[in-house]
Amino acid sequence: MDTDTGCELLLRIDPFSRLVPEDIKSVAHRLEMVSFEPGRFVFRQDDPSQDALLVIVSGLVELLVTSERGEEAIVGYRKSGEFFGETVVLSGQSYPGSARAKEPLTCIRVGRDVVEELIRTHPDFSEFFTTLLAERMRRLYETIQSEQNDLFVGKHELPLFNKRVGEIMAHPVNCCRMTDQVSDVSLDMAHKGVGSSVVVNNTGRPVGILSRKNIVYHLVARQSHPVGDCRASQVMNDNFETIAPEAFVGQALAILTRQRQKYLLVIRDEKPAGMLTAKDFIKSRNMGNLTLLQDIRSHRTLDELAGVSGEVDGVLNALLIEGAGTSDTLEVMSGLLERLTRAVIRISEKQMADKGLGPPPVAYCWINMGSAARHEQTLRTDQDNGIIYADPDPKEHRAPGQIKAWFQTFADMVVQGLARCGFELCTGDVMASNPLWCRSVSQWKACINQWGGSFDPEDTRNMTIFLDFRPVWGNQSLADEVRETVFKILSQAEVSNHMLTRDDVTHEKPIGFMGHIRTEKSGPNKDQLNLKTHGLVHLINGIRIYAVNQEIKEVSTLGRLEALTRQGTFDKDTAEILRTGFETLMMFRIRTNVEKLAAGEVPDNYVHPGSMSRKQRELLKDALLAVGHMQKMITRDFNRAWIGFFSG
Template identity: 45%
Template sequence: MDRKEILKILMKADPFEMLDTNVLERLSRKTEVREYHPNTYIFKQGSPSLDCLFIIVSGLVEITVTNDRGIETVVALRRAYDFFGETVVISRQRYPGSARVKEQLTCCLIKRKDLEHLIHTYPEFSGFFNALLAERMRMLYKEILAEQTYETYACAESPLFKKRVSEIMSSRVITCRTSDTVTDVAKIMDEKNISAVVVLDNEEKPRGLLTEKNLVRQLIANQMYSVSQCTVEKVMNSNLVKIGPEFFLGQALVAMIRRNARHLIVTERESLVGIITMIDLIRSRSTGNLLLSQDIESQTDLKGLSSLSREADNILDTLIAEKTAVHEIFEVMSELHERLSRRVIYLSEEKMKLTGWGPPPVEYCWINMGSGARYEQTLRTDQDNAIVYNDPEEENTEAVDKYFAKLSELIIEGFSKCGFVKCKGDVMATNPKWRRSLSAWISAIQNRSRSYDPEHIRMLTILLDYRPIWGNMSLAEKLWDEIFRASEACLTARHMITKDDSQYKLPISFLGTFVTEKSGPHKNQIDLKKSGSAHIVNSIRIFALKNKISEPSTFGRLKQLEEQGVISAEDAEFFGASFETLMMFRICENMKKQKQGEEPENYIDPYSLKKKEKMILKDALSGVAHLQKLVNKTFSVTHLTRF
């Protein structure tokens, strides 16, 4: 076959037909043509990858699978213009099935490196292979974590990542039945000096947990039941947090913090084998303090709280050493930082009372913004926060704002003492622009949603990532209602946000190579945030705004967009894997710099990476390119492009 004939085949084969002719002409010059005779195998199940994609010119191929008994079954047929071998050419694993020639066969062979170049360069083409790319990223991600010793990144010496749950759990567990009375069980708890009892059903399976907290809250504080007649089943906590005895203590710590639990039920094949408490974990540590929820909540002044806050980095060390998934690192670290923030706010309110300011004059809500609100914070970053408060009586407007100005000052200083640096852009509640009454916020949102001023669009973009953490949460909900109304009424804001994001170019060249900084302190490096993860955050945010999703986290938004059918399951998996991969690189690089005494940042030298790491980074960036293309196609408004 000559090059013109190969070009004709490529122009008819899906998904190559979507590429420009000049691109296919270049590809045709690199494409090999092979003949195969009937009853021969192109590759067999379990054999190594041939590193190429097969496109059928003519003939017929049977895709077969052989079971454990050696019986071969035909599972698919491939004809002219079909392709096969796509899973393995992407993953580079062994073939899961065989390709047997049924009729005389002619194939065009696309080499893996040429296919990868097309995937990384043309987002519309990569969309066809999104599921395969996501699978490869997950596979490479696990391989990189398995190979990574983390000696450079983490210095945790705690046995949390050396000991297993079985080594410290209490194997003789005190239990009771669902039908037992709480008075009888309370006597057992008092005699044994324990704070919780595991509740079993008739089949000896754990059904719930009865704690001192359950007894006090439901029988004394709220008096929901008569104490003398109440059974355990009525007041027990049925939302058990379970873990296996083979898990590491670090994984137990992650489970406790993530689920806000103080007890873990240890089970094996659904049978109760032990229990582990937060106290057990505390006793098991070798150095330093663990930043635990009760430690934070027990602090009565900022000095003690700021001392505890510095131990957050030890938890991050442990999570990384445990090779914890990125989304779990986000969840645990953000939850700890949020608890710190809530305690600072509480102590600040108390100080206002002690110094003569009294309690808040009207209800208010404190909101976090940025990475903290998105639950994507690991190392403590700069502050991004705001206050929304109920509209006061007109004559009290000045006095109310004066109160919240003072409260904001105390809170911001408290955050600063706990390691959260003040925002250089002054996006903090101490700034009147970020401290408003509800009606003032509504007015500001309406004005900015119709504005072409870049500063107004920036303010609106920042506000789109917020999470209420203290006070009257309904005020935050009303703010979202107004944001959605304003966005629906006017397309300007969404268009301007989309346009703002499209100005940043991805660091992959036309030839599929990394585009790095040409000069300066970051020469030969790329910014993983500005050139990668920020695009995913921005793009998913735009989709969330359009579809009235108030959840601020990128993973959470992506899940809801998939559930609503806005983004396909394949695309959601691809974008999620891309985001997780980029954040993995960011976390590791920033931890490495911090341990070396350098300022954490988001730059990386891509050419210093191992082969697998370069591959997965390119895959992740191709996901960003595909998402950007999808956003531009969906949200760009032609008549607004002149602005």
């Protein structure tokens, strides 16, 4: 076949059809025609990549997969005008399956160098392969997730997190009207044995929830209304969360855990359709640990709180048993751990008052940093926290030293309380008990200015840590004010951005020559991979630097990724690759650490690729390729001169 005929054939096949004839002709001399007799293998499963895309000119090829038991199965065919080998042409991985000529086969061999050149110079051509990788990663991730759920749940039960809200909600809903007397509603609730009533307007739409707690607080404790004349609208809680019955259970549990409310109202056609509380999950199998949601709220002493905090790990096990996805697991566990943190702070405030030290002298905000702030904490790892407190009003003549002393005493109390509840002390001393992380608003602003203009690696480290902070308790406006200063400094000091990218662009790529995973070469973790330091950290850091450049306030990695995609920084397929890579690495990390914890070992984020199934290794490689993709993006989008300067 001559060159012109080969070029014409390529131009009829996607993604080459996205090019113009001149583009194909410019690389025609680098294309190769290859032929195979029937029965001959083009490549075999687990062979190293040939670094080529094979476009079929004539003939038929069958694609096969051999199971770990040695059983061979045909999974597809490719005919004239189609191609194969695309899954590894860019990754350099071993072939996940075999390709064998079914009929006399002739192909155009398009080398990896040609494909990469066309990707670099033609965005439409590049988009095809990005979409291909994104779809492959998502399918493989969902397959592995399902298989791992089977190991925990068993194949004959539907995991709770695969169910819809409508399947577990309590219904029908007890309702009352805005004008109903509270005394009548209370009697109705007692008669029906329910703890709340949804308040609706004249059209039947919900406007609030009236609970026993509302009634006791307003009519007994505060006596804010005459009992005989009080209407439901006067004492109801109009701040409530809603969800659709078609939503998955995981979304509902994440909302219940994250919010400080007891009820989640299920809405269909703008009318109440059902109600969800923690009890509805507890009634479902394996979720009894969610009594923690009630226990954390009810305990008033640190001893009581420390007693129940040990059950947190049981919630994580229950989530795995019930088939929770990675994002659901992160949301629920982070919400639960935040509740525990807020309870410790609340109890510590009371202890300060009981000791005669009084209430907080000025408004303050307790912040979490690190994985806790990013909502990526599943086990109770070490603490990363701080305090931002308001500058005293000069008119009140309060001594700054006395205010500082109060917050230092308070911070020590909270940090030790968290330690009693299983949150280990930070070995790097990134805790509110360290004066460096307990400052007034003006002190924080001055500190951020100093970090932003510094070339000291320690200042860079501190700035990186501080970029991921989330308000947990107190006056959030103080945190917002400080965050605005962070964005202002980084927007004015371009150097700071490149300091933050230094480690990612200079770090060795996790996939080596011939598509092999780079593992530890010696020591106690020989042949193992640290999922955190060699994978997750680089995705988290990369997404962070893009988010900071766009002044995105969200601090969770998945939340930042979603925001960056909405505003067009990442296209949909690139975002899907990064998201699936992150969820994959996090899934392996969570399950590996839980298994080690159950075996009495220390969770250390290490996994042994050699002990994984073939599918798991494929997915792990794809996730690590996403890490490499992020490193390339950072190198492309940030000034190379600055990167070189800071790497020297």
